[in-house]
Amino acid sequence: MPKNSKVTQREHSSEHVTESVADLLALEEPVDYKQSILNVAGEAGGKQKAAEEELDTEDRPAWNSKLQYILAQIGFSVGLGNIWRFPYLCQKNGGGAYLVPYLVLLIIIGIPLFFLELAVGQRIRRGSIGVWHYVCPRLGGIGFSSCIVCLFVGLYYNVIIGWSIFYFFKSFQYPLPWSECPVTRNGTVAVVEAECEKSSATTYFWYREALDISNSISESGGLNWKMTLCLLVAWSIVGMAVVKGIQSSGKVMYFSSLFPYVVLACFLVRGLLLRGAVDGILHMFTPKLDKMLDPQVWREAATQVFFALGLGFGGVIAFSSYNKQDNNCHFDAALVSFINFFTSVLATLVVFAVLGFKANIMNEKCVVENAEKILGYLHTSVLSRDLIPPHVNFSHLTAKDYTEMYKVIMAVKEDHFSALGLDPCLLEDELDKSVQGTGLAFIAFTEAMTHFPASPFWSVMFFLMLINLGLGSMIGTMAGITTPIIDTFKVPKEMFTVGCCVFAFFVGLLFVQRSGNYFVTMFDDYSATLPLTVIVILENIAVAWIYGTKKFMQELTEMLGFRPYRFYFYMWKFVSPLCMAVLTTASIIQLGVTPPGYSAWIKEEAAERYLYFPNWAMALLITLIVVATLPIPVVFILRHFHLLSDGSNTLSVSYKKGRMMKDISNLEENDETRFILSKVPSEAPSPMPTHRSYLGPGSTSPLETSGNPNGRYGSSYLLASTPESEL
DSSP states (O other): OOTTSHHHHHHTOSSOOOOOHHHHHHHSOOOOTTTSTTOSSOTTHHHHHHHHHHHHHHHSOOOSOHHHHHHHHHHHHSOHIIIIIHHHHHHHTTTHHHHHHHHHHIIIIIHHHHHHHHHHHHHHOSOHHHHHHHHOGGGTHHHHHHHHHHHHHHHHHHHHHHHHHHHHHHTSSSSOTTSSOOEEEETTEEEEOHHHHHSOHHHHIIIIIISOOOSSTTOOOOBOHHHHHHHHHHHHHHHHHHTTTHHHHHHHHHHHTTHHHHHHHHHHHHHHTSTTHHHHHHHHHSOOGGGGGOHHHHHHHHHHHHHHHTTTSSHHHHHHTTSOTTSOHHHHHHHHHHHHHHHHHHHHHHHHHHHHHHHHHHHHHHHHHHHHHHHHHHHTTSSOGGGSOTTOOGGGOOHHHHHHHHHHHHHHTTTTHHHHOOOOOOHHHHHHOOOOTHHIIIIIHHHHHTTSTTHHHHHHHHHHHHHHHHHHHHHHHHHHHHHHHHHHHOOOHHHHHHHHHHHHHHHGGGGGBTTHHHHHHHIIIIITHHHHHHHHHHHHHIIIIIIIHHHHHHHHHHHHSSOOOHHHHHIIIIIHHHHHHHHHHHHHHHHHHSOOEEEEEETTTTEEEEEEOOHHHHHHHHHHHHHHHTHHHHHHHHHHTTSSOOSTTOOOOOEETTEEOOOOOOOOHHHHHHHHHOSSGGGOSSOOOSOOOOOOTTSOOTTOOTTOTTGGGGOHHHHHHSOOOOO
């Protein structure tokens, strides 16, 4: 063979060599089809399987260890929502009673669908686009919708990381800057900022110093330069973590996934030692049984399950696609789900312990302020001293003594009691005050930490924990975008990843305006929830009803080496789709009955006010939902009417390091037969079709014979139609 031939170049070079089909077929040696990895008849099943596994291992990056993979899945699923959304929902929806619907839905929806996504990603070894194109080409739009939802979530999620970065750097001072209201001097007179005096120091710092928020979503107010800089830092960190794919993000996960547990453990120990911590924990575990029958509670619990496990985002599929095919993903699903639930409960214990301490502090403050009012009324003879129980000592007034005194005054002054302006100062009222979402972390928790000894240390640890929790979730979210796009369109990985981060930063400037927090609410509460539910339902239907649950279970048996429990069969086939259909219907009804809105901070009133989104914002919200779900019907229509090929009628082969890989397409009939079976068509042992068409999950390809131990995965045409990513 000439030394300058392309085949010789290929054998002595690790670079890709491009050559024509004619050159390829003219110079290659005859192929022994019985020993080839492109074996059609399936006679050498064991060798074929080994060759496929070797090919997969060489092509696709893999996790360095099982621990690294588990930490990546934990880092993606355990996020900021575990720290503030789950405790808030627990507080809002009946304390311990909320755990019942959450656990039920976790078992019948969460774990089965999490296992499903792990399994399809590991089996097909593609991102979300490739997986759902393979399972059902007509539903291939699911993968594109997942990418769009990931983009929407990543845009605002990194803004929250930016907020945490801002608070992190502000924590390196004593006293903490949100511990006291700012004071302005007018000559010799010190004046407390009115907005802060009407609210609280932590509330003022959050809304005015950090966000510098406007009064409504319609008032842009321009960019907040402090948060713009923090957003740039956040995207820089994320970009550096994911630029090399799992080679870089996998190493980051060792710290970002484990460090939050160290901080949570420290906070739990510290929280349990705080005065009033037991009150908060008992309040959490005291169930309000009437809440268990509220449909709204079940809807919110199901939504939390989706977000907690990362279902429908594509990150779970992307991470599992880098596994070996014999990995026990059944065990992984149970383990990660348990750790996720355990983390939510642990975080809730910490939050309620700290909130119990805060509630006691606020209750004592209430008692002192109202006691001063009563003393004033006694001095002005508005109240008689006979109303004060003899054992009450105003210099050491307890909450119990105040409650007794309050009841006596209310009974005697029943007609004029409201004019006195006295508050009941009940601990239960303080514990019942629910703070939603970001307010729990940036208002309630920060206020509690100002009363800790060595408060800057705890503040630094807390916000560093939030940064790491957010980073782990962002790595999974970015994988849900980059992995399927790189797999499908073969774009350069580093360039595309950097381009995504730059694009997302500029689009994310929408969220660092003075009105940006209201857009975060729009994206977080509305734009992702409904599309995500639709995606998860269609994923379930694609596998259970189109591909076939029995067929899928059989392939899982081949892949895992054991048959999964029949429980999953019934969950995938019946229970999960039905529950999710009810959830989707409830979400649509909820949007129709209760117009979407947001909590606006009114500067003049120093208070929150619930406002409905204006018409232009509603139009934007509807557009976001439509854009996120539009690829699903578009791809379905295009492939149903054969306007878009499903890619199954092409054979793709390329060369790298002398190995047969993939990248030649559209071979003629004789060329295709000659390539797969031998050097000349006459040597073919059996006639071959010119191409393979999609037969549906329940059909059998003419290329698949009963002698093939690997089922549909033993088909040469199938192997060729699902090219490995060259990351």
